[in-house]
Amino acid sequence: MNVGGQHFRTIWLKPEDDRIVQLIDQRFLPHQFIVEEVTTVAGMAAAIREMHVRGAGLIGAAAGYGMYLAALESAATGSFEGELQRAAAQLRATRPTAVNLAWAIERQLRAMGESQGELAKVAIALQTARAIAEEDAEHCRRIGEHGLDLIREIARRKGGQPVNVLTHCNAGWLAFVDHGSATAPIYAAHDAGLPVHVWVDETRPRNQGSKLTAWELGEHGVPHTVIADNTGGHLMQRGEVDLVLVGTDRTTYTGDVANKIGTYLKALAAKDNEVPFYVALPSSSFDWKMRDGLKEIPIEERGSDEVKHADGWAEGRHVEVRVTPEASDAANYGFDVTPRRLVSGLITERGVCAADERSILALFPEHAP
Numbered sequence: 238m239n240v241g242g243q244h245f246r247t248i249w250l251k252p253e254d255d256r257i258v259q260l261i262d263q264r265f266l267p268h269q270f271i272v273e274e275v276t277t278v279a280g281m282a283a284a285i286r287e288m289h290v291r292g293a294g295l296i297g298a299a300a301g302y303g304m305y306l307a308a309l310e311s312a313a314t315g316s317f318e319g320e321l322q323r324a325a326a327q328l329r330a331t332r333p334t335a336v337n338l339a340w341a342i343e344r345q346l347r348a349m350g351e352s353q354g355e356l357a358k359v360a361i362a363l364q365t366a367r368a369i370a371e372e373d374a375e376h377c378r379r380i381g382e383h384g385l386d387l388i389r390e391i392a393r394r395k396g397g398q399p400v401n402v403l404t405h406c407n408a409g410w411l412a413f414v415d416h417g418s419a420t421a422p423i424y425a426a427h428d429a430g431l432p433v434h435v436w437v438d439e440t441r442p443r444n445q446g447s448k449l450t451a452w453e454l455g456e457h458g459v460p461h462t463v464i465a466d467n468t469g470g471h472l473m474q475r476g477e478v479d480l481v482l483v484g485t486d487r488t489t490y491t492g493d494v495a496n497k498i499g500t501y502l503k504a505l506a507a508k509d510n511e512v513p514f515y516v517a518l519p520s521s522s523f524d525w526k527m528r529d530g531l532k533e534i535p536i537e538e539r540g541s542d543e544v545k546h547a548d549g550w551a552e553g554r555h556v557e558v559r560v561t562p563e564a565s566d567a568a569n570y571g572f573d574v575t576p577r578r579l580v581s582g583l584i585t586e587r588g589v590c591a592a593d594e595r596s597i598l599a600l601f602p603e604h605a606p
């Protein structure tokens with residue numbers, strides 16, 4: 238997507254040296270646009286763990302490039318297989334909820350396992366990292382096409398009045414390689430001239446909504462309003478939300494959806510107010526093994542400091558302040574699971590389907606048991 242008129246992806250190989258991965262360090266957005274260079278597996282693991290990069294698709298792409306860096310490092314050690322497995326474990330341990338992480342690592346291990354010789358393994362790792370990133374961007378583009386039909390239909394019913402979409406967290410291009418999942422239909426609608434307005438949940442504690450989604454919508458010229466996290470239910474009761482559109486970090490093949498903490502409450506409010514609740518995802522975010530999302534999806538718990546503090550920009554620098562009493566404990570659950578019965582539909586690169594096993598496997602028959 239464009240930043241100040243220049244096209245950027247979230248992660249790419251340095252044009253002059255393909256042993257260096259470049260990525261947008263999202264910790265400083267929207268105040269500073271910083272490109273970081275990563276040259277080691279340890280560096281990539283830190284970038285994922287500390288959330289320089291975040292969001293399901295981008296975590297997958299970063300892991301893909303991380304495994305390429307692992308191949309380069311392993312080739313220099315003389316014990317390729319052992320080093321590669323160690324690097325895979327290091328990357329796997331960074332964040333637990335987004336399934337794209339393990340998916341990309343396994344894909345790289347499989348690809349390298351099928352080729353002989355260290356040079357060939359490095360070459361295939363490079364090719365696979367590029368393929369993972371390209372597919373992510375292309376799948377999100379197609380999600381935009383399929384989701385556009387949904388927004389177009391609502392716009393038709395509203396007779397030219399703006400379509401109000403509520404979104405949670407950041408499932409925008411910053412959470413993928415390009416386009417985003419939940420934002421792709423919004424960008425497609427805006428680009429097609431449909432009137433669309435987005436309610437942006439701020440998404441405490443890290444504020445991916447107010448910092449990242451608001452920034453990228455603004456860069457694209459999409460009208461939007463940032464709201465405090467608990468506002469969505471009120472807006473739905475007043476008829477001011479036509480569609481809830483969110484992303485996901487892991488969706489079971491039966492249709493249970495893990496997404497940023499607070500998503501479940503939006504889904505409950507949407508059900509109570511008969512507002513359609515859609516989830517946009519590339520197939521890399523399906524978990525083809527898990528059946529029961531509530532019981533099986535691992536939910537990340539992060540440090541309590543993220544809840545106890547708020548951060549922002551003051552007088553030209555980044556500042557952090559405590560917002561709780563010093564002695565109070567805080568809990569920081571990163572994600573929740575929305576059961577399939579609350580989900581109106583899933584928007585994938587192959588089309589829109591119901592959030593149930595039969596419909597999902599009808600779109601992706603290669604994953605049928």
Ligand code: MRU
Pocket residue numbers: 291292293294405406407408409412418445483484485486496497498571
């Ligand atoms: O903790 P994050 O920022 O990596 O969380 C991911 C998210 O931004 C959301 O959960 C998003 O809605 C789904 S990821 C496309």
